[in-house]
Amino acid sequence: MGDIVEKPVLYSYWRSSCSWRVRIALNLKEIPYDIKAVSLIKGGGEQHCNEYREVNPMEQVPSLCIDGHTLIESLSILHYLEETRPQRPLMPQDCYKRAKVREICEVISSGIQPLQNLVVLIYVGEEKKKEWAAHWMTRGFRAVERLLSGSAGKYCVGDEITLADCCLVPQVFNARRFHVDLRPFPIILRIDRELEHHPAFRAAHPSTQPDCPPEAAK
Numbered sequence: 001m002g003d004i005v006e007k008p009v010l011y012s013y014w015r016s017s018c019s020w021r022v023r024i025a026l027n028l029k030e031i032p033y034d035i036k037a038v039s040l041i042k043g044g045g046e047q048h049c050n051e052y053r054e055v056n057p058m059e060q061v062p063s064l065c066i067d068g069h070t071l072i073e074s075l076s077i078l079h080y081l082e083e084t085r086p087q088r089p090l091m092p093q094d095c096y097k098r099a100k101v102r103e104i105c106e107v108i109s110s111g112i113q114p115l116q117n118l119v120v121l122i123y124v125g126e127e128k129k130k131e132w133a134a135h136w137m138t139r140g141f142r143a144v145e146r147l148l149s150g151s152a153g154k155y156c157v158g159d160e161i162t163l164a165d166c167c168l169v170p171q172v173f174n175a176r177r178f179h180v181d182l183r184p185f186p187i188i189l190r191i192d193r194e195l196e197h198h199p200a201f202r203a204a205h206p207s208t209q210p211d212c213p214p215e216a217a218k
């Protein structure tokens, strides 16, 4: 008899782009996991309750319980999965290509997403939040499009799916949600279209999540 290995648990919110990045990687690597839904809006946000703060001191999703550990921050989680579950690699072998993957991940995860995160939009205020979010996403996508013009093959970096694609697709969804004009970004659009119907991406999509409200489910 082998050891009983506990199924990983992902604290997730259906349309949190950072939860979505991790869901894609878990699906691509075919790692079974359970979801514990954390509503970012119910009662001012379940992420702020004392119990969840013990899990994640940043009071954000995702958090992943795996291998007896609790991990937070989506990129850190993605790299942990990559290092511990090398099946279906999501980083290239080549060092320069690895740098390009990290570069795109970082531009999205540090340079775009935090500026349009829920806590920031609440702080910016109802009146200005839509324009604010669209502004920072447009600015960031200009950089991403330029980077992709040098790195992309079928996907963000070459012809294999990488962590950069796990970050890009959810950010495109957010850009659409905030009515960003995506026409100036043909490479971003092409890669998003390429991955739209991929089973691992489909199964991670907000509309297929257990906590997706019925009106948004497909």
Ligand SMILES: O=C(O)/C=C\C(=O)CC(=O)CC(=O)O
Pocket (backbone or CB within 6 Å): 015, 016, 017, 018, 040, 041, 113, 116, 117, 118, 119, 174
């Ligand atoms: O309006 C809501 O339903 C609440 C939160 C989100 O969607 C998630 C974010 O704001 C962060 C993000 O995905 O980048």
